Amino acid sequence: MSMKLSSPVSVCVNAQAGMAFLLTGIVLCLTTGAFAQGPFTASAIALAKEGKLEEAEYKLAAAMASEESEEPMTWYVKAFVLKQRYIAEGQRPGSPLREEALDAARTCMALDPAGNIDPWLHPLLHFLGDSYLTDIRDAIALIAPGQPSEAERLFDSYAETQRWQDPDWNSDPEWVLMQQQLAEMAMSQARMEEAAGAGPWFELGAKHYQQAISKNHDRFRSFYNLAVHTYNQGVREFKASEDDLDAIDAALLQAAGKWQRASELLEQAIGKDSSQPKAYEALAIVSTALLNQDRIDWCKSHLEELGGH
Numbered sequence: 001m002s003m004k005l006s007s008p009v010s011v012c013v014n015a016q017a018g019m020a021f022l023l024t025g026i027v028l029c030l031t032t033g034a035f036a037q038g039p040f041t042a043s044a045i046a047l048a049k050e051g052k053l054e055e056a057e058y059k060l061a062a063a064m065a066s067e068e069s070e071e072p073m074t075w076y077v078k079a080f081v082l083k084q085r086y087i088a089e090g091q092r093p094g095s096p097l098r099e100e101a102l103d104a105a106r107t108c109m110a111l112d113p114a115g116n117i118d119p120w121l122h123p124l125l126h127f128l129g130d131s132y133l134t135d136i137r138d139a140i141a142l143i144a145p146g147q148p149s150e151a152e153r154l155f156d157s158y159a160e161t162q163r164w165q166d167p168d169w170n171s172d173p174e175w176v177l178m179q180q181q182l183a184e185m186a187m188s189q190a191r192m193e194e195a196a197g198a199g200p201w202f203e204l205g206a207k208h209y210q211q212a213i214s215k216n217h218d219r220f221r222s223f224y225n226l227a228v229h230t231y232n233q234g235v236r237e238f239k240a241s242e243d244d245l246d247a248i249d250a251a252l253l254q255a256a257g258k259w260q261r262a263s264e265l266l267e268q269a270i271g272k273d274s275s276q277p278k279a280y281e282a283l284a285i286v287s288t289a290l291l292n293q294d295r296i297d298w299c300k301s302h303l304e305e306l307g308g309h
Helices: 019-032 039-049 053-064 072-088 096-111 118-140 150-165 173-194 195-213 219-240 250-270 278-290 293-309
Strands: none
Touching: 039 053, 039 072, 053 072, 072 096, 072 118, 096 118, 096 150, 118 150, 118 173, 150 173, 173 195, 173 219, 195 219, 219 250, 219 278, 250 278, 278 293
16 A cells, blocks of 8 residues: 655745846936946946946946946946846856856945945845746756755755845755755656666655755654655565565565654654644554554554544
8 A cells, every 4th residue: 555645845936036126226326326336337337227238247347447346336236237147148057147146246245244235236136046946946857866966056055145135044944845855856756767776766865855854844744755755665665576486575574674664754753743644544554564553553543532623
């Protein structure tokens, strides 16, 4: 008997957020004179407003070779122009324009410790940060055993932009969500592989669920789903050897090891949230496979109590 997972998780991507506000902000800086602007930077702002990004970059190169390079507004304008080019070129994954824009934003912040430009800089950072979410989603689909996790590397860059805007930002909920998605991608591949080839994918999925469990967020789901995958993997391995009488005893022993591990994970899931009937139902299934009548009875009693509520 196979078991079902906890409800699926997903990533929300809003890569276009803040674009209109960014352009409004740069015009505001030009028209109010609220910040120091040398002639090269002022020309670059005007050109960027007209969408003449290449000409704006020439003016910025001149600004960087002058005293204007000490002004945070110059670096903000550079970040803005690079961000606009990044958009114009189709927001390609791994585009150096995004990294260059973030480097310019970093310098802008260093030159503006009072945060005077933050009302304009933060929407730019928000846009560039959210652009990583699309790339993370695509990288999740490309994971493979034995390969570095590109999704995790991209998440580090995304998290950095969030902390620039809010030093107290907690990355755990989104990081755990990504680990759960990486785990599910690997486990889905394990299901499609023949038993002999599923092992590396299953181990990869288990690793990502364990990383999700390492954070104190949504741990019931991670424990529960890892338990379900562990039990089902044992079932698949055992069924693959049913027609081989010489291998069936070893297969049963191997499957029993996974079922025992699944039972431990389910008990940990129940420890995180004892109000979930599906955890007791799953543990009863695993206990049946392990011929553990005491645990079956324990699960049934808890299910009766939950049903009484």
